[in-house]
Amino acid sequence: MINIIWFLLLVVGIGAAAAQGDIGLVTKATMEGAEQAISIAFGLIGIIAFWSGMMRVAEQAGIMHILAKLMRPIAKILFPEIPKNHPAMGAVLLSISANLLGLGNACTPLGIKAMQELQSLNGDSDVASNSMCTYLAITTSSLTVVPSTVIAFRVAQGSANPTEIIGTTIVATLASTVTAIVVDRGLRELKRRGV
Helix, strand or coil: CCCHHHHHHHHHHHHHHHHCCCHHHHHHHHHHHHHHHHHHHHHHHHHHHHHHHHHHHHHHHHHHHHHHHHHHHHHHCCCCCCCCCCCHHHHHHHHHHHHHHHCCCCCHHHHHHHHHHHHHHHCCCCCCCCCHHHHHHHHHHHCCCCHHHHHHHHHHHCCCCCCCCCCHHHHHHHHHHHHHHHHHHHHHHHHHHHC
């Protein structure tokens, strides 16, 4: 599906340039976009490296484990199928903790590990378990307290106040996470009733 969307965007762009009578606009926009992408990427390398390092320090210092421990009571409600001391719970909690800190790129390996651990509990390898679906919904909606990556983008683009988005990010991601949990629970209930 995404390939179709990209193809349509490309066709519309070329069509718009042709309608203006200057097909060279396509080449110009392509070159400017590539230049801007490289500029942004180089600007972000240092910031993402810094936050990834901070994540590693937090993990080594036990901060991630403390955060995970604080979230364990909520996780027991959200993931009732995961046994008490199973490694899946630790992997899920570490991944969610990283998302709370807005470290989406840095927590990808944690997310992969969490899914592998959840798969080890799954009786049917062809169908995602309830816990896998709940985990995916929560990490996709991603409650974020400190949007580190977005702040890094804003710094790279020269924002005068890159951290001003923290309040609105908390409200927006809280709303999306609550919605994801409510929909997940609703769909589980429908599945249980056989609807």
